[in-house]
Amino acid sequence: MKPLAERTAELKQSNIRAITLMLQGVDGINLGQGICDMPTPDPIKRGAHEAIDGDQSIYSYYGGIQPLREALLEKARTYNRIPARGVDDIMVTVGSTGAFVATMFTLLDPGDEVIVFEPYYGYHCNLLTVMGAHLKFVRTEAPDWAIDFDTVESLITDRTKAIIVTTPNNPTGKVWSRDELERIRDLIVENDLYAITDEIYEYMLYDGHEHISLASIEGAYDRTITLSGFSKTYNMTGWRLGYAVGPEAIIAKMGLLSDLIYICAPTPLQHGVAEAFEMSSTYFTEMAAAYDRKRTLMCTTLEEIGFKVPWPEGSYYVLADFSPLRDRFEGFEDDMTASRTLVEKAGIGTVAGRSFFADDADGDSCLRFCFAKEYPILEEACRRLKAAFPPA
Ligand SMILES: Cc1ncc(COP(=O)(O)O)c(C=O)c1O
Known part of the structure; x- marks a missing residue:
């Protein structure tokens, strides 16, 4: 068969999909993909229902x-x-x-x-x-x-x-x-x-x-x-x-x-x-406050374990450096290994650092954690991380 278009040659998938598949096997929690699993606000859902019922099609x-x-x-x-x-x-x-x-x-x-x-x-x-x-x-x-x-x-x-x-x-x-x-x-x-x-x-x-x-x-x-x-x-x-x-x-x-x-x-x-x-503008302040609480839980947990954590000023991700963990735990040679280790040992999905750099080597000691999760789920994720990688 003739080859596919050249423009597709460079396309590569990050490790998100592989990690998602691994997580399914271990009833894991996905802190990898940037999806928030909180509900969509009711007024928006109602508006869409009305538009569908009213044949705004x-x-x-x-x-x-x-x-x-x-x-x-x-x-x-x-x-x-x-x-x-x-x-x-x-x-x-x-x-x-x-x-x-x-x-x-x-x-x-x-x-x-x-x-x-x-x-x-x-x-x-x-x-x-x-x-x-x-x-x-x-x-x-x-x-x-x-x-x-x-x-x-x-x-x-x-x-x-x-x-x-x-x-x-x-x-x-x-x-x-x-x-x-x-x-x-x-x-x-x-x-x-x-x-x-x-x-x-x-x-x-x-x-x-x-x-x-x-x-x-x-x-x-x-x-x-x-x-x-x-x-x-x-x-x-x-x-x-x-x-x-x-x-x-x-x-x-x-x-x-x-x-x-x-x-x-x-x-x-x-x-x-x-x-x-x-909707009231309090929606935004309440949302930011809720994320701030999650950020604190996520970043504090990672710091306790030994990650170097540049606390985010905004968004709901943290790109944390795991290199200090190499002395204490197995399976942190590079970002791909580390993200597999987190699934295997703690049931936690992350994104390998290389997904964010042109040169894989530049991201080889960091992982991205997404803390856009319901608070109890994030708490459970942090508990699992600390149990698998006890703070020094
Ligand atoms: C920086 C950035 N831009 C855009 C998107 C995707 O946005 P949308 O769902 O509106 O296409 C994402 C999703 O993770 C993102 O992180």
């Missing part, structure tokens, strides 16, 4: 239903302080992943260079690679994941087209500061670049950290596409609803592309999620 406009776009415009202007000019600066997509795909195809040609910060969210890199972009990596290091702007600058060439920012970050939990975002703004303006900013964890913030949208920084909006979604904020990863905010001319092309790829996001579910904007 036809394609919507490719940019989304009007009430949802209006609600998102208001949210972008108030919560994010983004100077969006009108609903035509907003589009609803199939997950923020759909928004990323539309952005990428709208802004980039094969061969264009894109700057990505490591550790990264793998989907960004895999998608960019599939479409033929060349990735340039800027490494950041625990515990504060500071950005070396000299390195960023040194990587910019005539072929550079975009910079990817993810704040709060998956997997590090870094929340970008105003100063850092202003420096990115300077770079994109001075070098005529675009920024694609993924802000899907924008409501999960700890220790007083503030979420700042790059597009809210003066002068950045016209070259920035902001991506976010409902998956994480409202525990609805399977509904596949996200959105993009950006200058109308770019969003219009993104809409045409999305129309070609999947026409529109599921209409009845768009009606359901529009109800989220009727």
Whole structure:
């Protein structure tokens, strides 16, 4: 048979699937995949039921239903302080992943260079690679994941087209500061670049950290596409609803592309999620407080066991370094071995560090833990970890 398209050659699965399969055999707890198993809020579910019962079943406009776009415009202007000019600066997509795909195809040609910060969210890199972009990596290091702007600058060439920012970050939990975002703004303006900013964890913030949208920084909006979604904020990863905010001319092309790829996001579910904007704002503070409690439990447990733990400032992941455990326990030679050891000895699933780096060796002493679990389940996971790897 003729070979598959060349663009698929580099595609590789992280160890998430293998670990999920191993866990099934041991009644394990999965702290690997970034899925929250809490319930979707009732008003959203009711809204979707009503839309289905009311036969809101036809394609919507490719940019989304009007009430949802209006609600998102208001949210972008108030919560994010983004100077969006009108609903035509907003589009609803199939997950923020759909928004990323539309952005990428709208802004980039094969061969264009894109700057990505490591550790990264793998989907960004895999998608960019599939479409033929060349990735340039800027490494950041625990515990504060500071950005070396000299390195960023040194990587910019005539072929550079975009910079990817993810704040709060998956997997590090870094929340970008105003100063850092202003420096990115300077770079994109001075070098005529675009920024694609993924802000899907924008409501999960700890220790007083503030979420700042790059597009809210003066002068950045016209070259920035902001991506976010409902998956994480409202525990609805399977509904596949996200959105993009950006200058109308770019969003219009993104809409045409999305129309070609999947026409529109599921209409009845768009009606359901529009109800989220009727919910009290205490929803966000309560959610952040609940995650903060889980973060404390997760990070304290890992520290007690002996991991080096850069506490996340936002999101619901921690990328912990297990190298200090090597002296006390077997099975921590590298990240792949360590993630198997955690399944075998404690029934706990994690993601191997190499999933977040271009070079496997850079992630070979860390594991990502996701603490978006019901509290009692997380407690049980921590109990199992401590029983299997007793603190020194
Ligand atoms: C940084 C980041 N962006 C996007 C997504 C996926 O979002 P969605 O479900 O809206 O496609 C994830 C999921 O883990 C993520 O971590």
